[in-house]
Amino acid sequence: MSKHHARIIPPEREVSRLEKKHAELAERVADLDGRLSLTPGEEMELHRLKKEKLWTKDAIQDAHQ
Numbered sequence: 837m838s839k840h841h842a843r844i845i846p847p848e849r850e851v852s853r854l855e856k857k858h859a860e861l862a863e864r865v866a867d868l869d870g871r872l873s874l875t876p877g878e879e880m881e882l883h884r885l886k887k888e889k890l891w892t893k894d895a896i897q898d899a900h901q
Contacts, residue, residue, distance in 0.1 A: 847899055850899055851896060851899045851900065854892055854895050854896045854899065855896060857892050858889060858892045858893060858896065861885055861888055861889040861892060862889060864885055865882065865885050865886055865889060868881065868882045868885070869882070
């Protein structure tokens with residue numbers, strides 16, 4: 837068997853991983869949103885995190901179908 841073979845992840849394990857990632861992203865977004873002001877770098881990070889959070893939510897929904 838090749839070292840580079842694809843591993844199949846059970847759907848419930850993948851959903852669990854995605855939900856954990858979504859919660860971590862939500863926590864970081866809430867932290868940045870709660871600040872009075874952000875540096876330009878933090879604003880870029882917040883924008884990126886919000887996009888990633890949405891992508892993760894979509895992936896969770898897709899995994900449930």
